[in-house]
Amino acid sequence: MVLMSEQKELYLGYATDKAVTPFFQKFLEALAEEKLLMSKCTSCGTEFLPPREHCQKCLSKAELVPFTETEAKLRSYVIVDFAPETLTSKAPYVVAIGEFPSGKRLTAHITNLMSMPEVGMPLKLGFEKIDDKRITYKWLV
Numbered sequence: 093m094v095l096m097s098e099q100k101e102l103y104l105g106y107a108t109d110k111a112v113t114p115f116f117q118k119f120l121e122a123l124a125e126e127k128l129l130m131s132k133c134t135s136c137g138t139e140f141l142p143p144r145e146h147c148q149k150c151l152s153k154a155e156l157v158p159f160t161e162t163e164a165k166l167r168s169y170v171i172v173d174f175a176p177e178t179l180t181s182k183a184p185y186v187v188a189i190g191e192f193p194s195g196k197r198l199t200a201h202i203t204n205l206m207s208m209p210e211v212g213m214p215l216k217l218g219f220e221k222i223d224d225k226r227i228t229y230k231w232l233v
């Protein structure tokens with residue numbers, strides 16, 4: 093008898109496309125538990141955040157590994173006034189590139205800003221369940 097593992101339907105952020113690969117599904121399931129995963133190339137060891145299924149350098153397969161840094165600094169940002177359809181209710185909003193001490197960068201929304209963002213300001217990695225299927229990571233100030 094073959095046991096079917098139950099797969100939860102999960103989406104990243106405001107996306108409406110299904111998680112199409114087991115790799116991406118695993119990433120989303122970890123995210124739902126408030127764990128961020130990156131990927132590491134099984135051949136050359138290059139790390140990718142957000143994770144990529146295949147290495148950009150040597151095209152080998154990459155595996156998901158935990159990413160444990162949570163504190164970053166604001167590197168760059170853009171204020172989005174004219175949002176895509178799924179995000180119009182959120183506009184204007186801030187999309188920021190945060191840089192972790194390791195040098196890895198992550199692009200995400202800042203959702204709790206009370207004043208204008210400033211390059212160099214500290215950011216903290218956060219998670220948000222938008223509804224029971226949609227999960228995302230974000231920056232908190």
Ligand SMILES: [Zn+2]
Pocket residue numbers: 133134135136137138147148149150151152
């Ligand atoms: Zn590689």
